Amino acid sequence: MADTTVKIGYAATRRGCFTHPEGKEYREKIKETVAGWGAELVDIGGINEEGLLVKPADVEKAVKVFKDADVDGIFIANCNFGEESVAAMVAKELNKPILLWGPRDNTPAPDEDRTRDTQCGLFAIGKALRRYNLPFTYIPNVALEDPTFERGYKSFAAVCSIVKNFKKTRILQISTRPQPFWSVICNEGELVEKFGIEVFPVTIQDVKDMTEELEKTDSPLVKEARARFENSLSLGGISEEQLLNSVRLYVAVKELCRINGCNSVAIHCWGPLQKAVKSATCTVNSLLTEDGIPVACETDIHGAITSIILQSAVFCTKSIFFADLTIRHPENDNAELLWHCGNFPPSLAIEGAEHKVELLCQDLGPMPTQNHWEIKHGDMTICRFDGDHGEYQLLIGEGKGVEGPKTRGTYSWFEVNDWPMWEEHLVKGPYIHHCAGVHGKVAHILYEACKYIGVNADPVSPTKEEIEAYWRGR
Template identity: 25%
Template sequence: MINIPKIKVGIVAVSRDCFPESLSVNRRKALVDAYKAKYDEADIYECPVCIVESEIHMVQALEDIKNAGCNALCVYLGNFGPEISETLLAKHFDGPKMFVAAAEESGDNLIQGRGDAYCGMLNASYNLKLRNVKAYIPEYPVGTAEECADMIHDFLPIARAVEGLQNLKIISFGPRPLNFLACNAPIKQLYNLGVEIEENSELDLFEAFNKHAGDERIPAVVKEMEEELGTGNKKPEILTKLAQYELTLKDWVEEHRGYRKYVTIAGKCWPAFQTQFGFVPCYVNSRLASQGIPVSCEVDIYGALSEFIGTVVSQDAVTLLDINNSVPADMYKSEIEGKFDYTHKDTFMAFHCGNTASSKICCGEMKYQVIMARTLPEEVTQGTLEGDIMPGDITFFRLQSTADNILRGYIANGEILPVATRSFGSIGIFAIPEMGRFYRHVLIEGGYPHHGAVAFGHHGKALYEVFKYIGVPVEEIGYNQPAGVKYPTENPWG
């Protein structure tokens, strides 16, 4: 996939000058060896210049990891550590950073071999707060070489998201559709996150599309689409226009990215889009998502932001779906009850017109958009990729600015059930433990719109750390509380 940061973590060991430096030297080597034995050694760089004991060492280490191309930092407390120098290192490093500490190694070596990094981590965290420096600290940040290697590996998706957001531009087209205030939100929080946004008219996009008529690259894109759709190519007559539109978007991205490395799109898709362009853009959106350029529907800017975060965390295609409809009682009883460990209220159906990547769809077919065709000629509503979304683990989540400019988000791990939906669009039957209560006391109470981003696999742990790192207050991160744990707004009498 394109449009995803590649992370290289510079590992810098630190040492308090009244502790044996050899502890940090040897423990750093053991950590690096442990990482290389289990993971891709290209993920990390061992700073060999010095063990940081002073501010001068800090400057030397900083220059070394920058010259090595590191865009993330791991400060490793091999012993107690120099709280000033190590936190200055984090302050002056422009990128995501984490702190981990070495556990003691043997009960037979607690005189010269005791490092006290367990204590040093407390002082490091205190100094980080004094300097207003954000850093990722794992749930239990003290460990053996092997455990710290796992912590660094867990840091990679967090670092990808932070690095990505610091270099992201969101390109939007057109105002939101009439009677569609749900996804409207202030863009101030985008700038607070370091994200740039370029807002364009739908007319600008239409002009660019028309200029791509007859583009010599169109036949090659049509061939790609034909190969991807296979027997699901039920509307071959629309592929040329879809290929023209895909090239329009890709060229726009390259011409308008400016100094930003990564781009996502908040696109317009109705009500005038179909009648003027002559198709719906859903399939093209699905193709770009599969390449790492997520495109949100209905000019949902924070939906596009959420999709991008999910893409860089999971390194996989994501989708944006409506939290759409309840599962009929007869369907639940015949196909879910007794077969899966979910109550009826744990289940729901999530849907969008056809924007989900073909790799995530069972037997996807190119069709027309049923809802739009109720009021428009069917031929201008063609371009949706439809089919049931493949069963498996998912994470439903969203990052959102409220109307009064507070950043908040929600995260819930769940799954798509292997149950036929009997419906249309890109759609699946989803199950999230305690979804009924989550729906009422997080989604409704929090004022979230109906769009939610879906990452394939369970990524709640990483997303939670991403949200914390980028500044979402922990009290503003909603998740599905287990049974017996009340939400603040939940009636204690039921």
């Protein structure tokens, strides 16, 4: 499962020539404010009397505090002009996402020196970070109470969550890709070399062996999983044997993830696996994804990576869903069907919907189990990590779930600003028909995270300009 905790190193700084106590006072005000905004704050209060970065001698001490705590990001807070060389040296040693901000200066007194010149120092620190080729996130020089600061800080914490989990991605690959699916071909070596992403392959036989072992034993894991199925789903359409086949497959995949340290799955969900374990994977995929172990169908390695990115953007506080982009809405020219056989988590179903589970009918004959429900309407974000020729991009876009014709499987009709433009973007880009989705608007978080993970952000709607304006509070 993804790690939902985020630690941010609090690197408050001041310049010594500003002797007014406001610099020290703002260190405490800022700390008290952000401490209640979710992420764990790691303070450097013990490195000197003030707990501020002021002199080069402070660098080594601050870096040790942050490394010992294994922070996921660093917050450079300019309490007055700030000390750009010291702040930049700390950031360089950590190589973590960086947030730069300072509180807006007060009105100058007509007959006194200015007390902080915080904004002036922000220009200096920005240049120092560039000297070290360090990407950073910037929140405008607004007042501590301005909602732009709170929104930006919380969004930065989500960015840190993405970066942290992206770099820890280890995908359980169950069997090879389906032969006809050229679309999911990927370069496993390149994923390791560029991003440190690991793929752990297992065979269909490995999965079958584990399900058969579970059948022979009175495993408490099977009992717990069965209760989970019964509490989450309407199972009237399947037999006892069919239910147990699906339950054992669920336990087997989850155990293979645990044993091999994997936080996501790319599964060959077609006939060979179904024949081996006498179960389709749709319901299994939906419940594992709801557990925080996202499952990508059709052995889509890039799809699993996409899912980890999107799940991390919301700190695993809500379930994501893995979808096919399938057909256009018959009446709404800007809506598209997001669908898959049955892998959308039951917690996403529209209010009052029966969590109906039936047999999946196909060439092999009826197989347990396929889910049937529409998911909730409202704001949604979808994305797709993909690439070719050594270049990787993240498609990013927002829309909303709307009314549309009913269909089998799990689905949503997704309305955007200009579907023909989206369609062209998808077809001409390095993308396929798979994407991950989540309820809510997180495009700005996905966009900002790309600068830290070595992926080109590719926003469709909102646009690059609109996202950057959002970070500025517009």
